[in-house]
Amino acid sequence: MIFLGLKIEKVPADFVAKWIEYGANISTINWYSFGVGVASLIIIIGWSKITHKIPGQLIAIILATLVVQYFQLPVETIATRFGGVPSSLPSPQLPVITFELIQQMFAPALTIAILCALESLLSAVVADGMMGTRHRSNMELIAQGAGNVVSVIFGGIPATGAIARTATNIKSGAKTPVSAIIHCVFLLIVLLFVGRWAALIPMSTLAAVFACSRL
Incomplete structure (x- = not known):
């Protein structure tokens, strides 16, 4: 622990x-x-x-x-x-995709996609309960999919909305999605300039x- x-x-x-x-x-x-x-x-x-x-x-x-x-x-x-903590962004690189790789990774990728979708929607429901709002499921999933596609180019792994981060964000005073944007910008600044202190x-x-x- x-x-x-x-x-x-x-x-x-x-x-x-x-x-x-x-x-x-x-x-x-x-x-x-x-x-x-x-x-x-x-x-x-x-x-x-x-x-x-x-x-x-x-x-x-x-x-x-x-x-x-x-x-x-x-x-x-x-x-x-x-x-x-790294002090720079990874270099963009397009992955090499072959038919054999698609056959090998299709089932695991589909499983991860479903789990990520469920986790994100559950996080959105938790946020709704804490703030009294109503999320748009389709927009959540489309945005998540687009973000994960771009992330792969920089060597990233599939990401999803998380209940812990969502609850922490709201309890810290967040009211709108702008807080998530500020969160990302802050992490970028930390990565580029203050990584060694973080x-x-x-x-x-x-x-x-x-x-x-x-x-």
């Missing part, structure tokens, strides 16, 4: 096996990671009671990162877990951010 900083070499994909593995490795808990995660939760929840103009998640991320780096705490960060964000703080999106 990222929030607890457990040292597990390989986490099983199966749900039950995953929790058995967590229990077997509970003695490896990193109390620094746990403390940073709890502090991040307190900041996020407490800040939301003060103001919504500046997201508490952003405050928690900045403060936690500064504290971890200043005191050199042994806490897992994005850099230590994934090897850092890589210092503690993983337990990110876990706290996603945990708060469920509250």
Whole structure:
């Protein structure tokens, strides 16, 4: 579990096996990671009671990162877990498509497309319930399909709307789809200019951010 900083070499994909593995490795808990995660939760929840103009998640991320780096705490960060954040966009490249490849990948691709569609529509329903709006399913799926086609040219993988991100966005004060555009622009800026600093964000703080999106 990222929030607890457990040292597990390989986490099983199966749900039950995953929790058995967590229990077997509970003695490896990193109390620094746990403390940073709890502090991040307190900041996020407490800040939301003060103001919504500046997201508490952003405050928690900045403060936690500064504290971890200043005191050199042994806490897992994005850099230590994934090897850092790239500082440039991948070069566009058209994939080589053959009939044999189409035969091989058709069934898996169709399965992924269906799952992505269901996940996106479920996220839209959750957003409707939180905001009292009504989404347009056809537009959601067409936009998702177009985005995934363009993403492949840059070496991307299929993406979908996610309940956690949607809920976090709304709870941070988002009211319109413009927030998603700002989100993408901000990520692009992070990628191009501040990737090496973003890589210092503690993983337990990110876990706290996603945990708060469920509250």
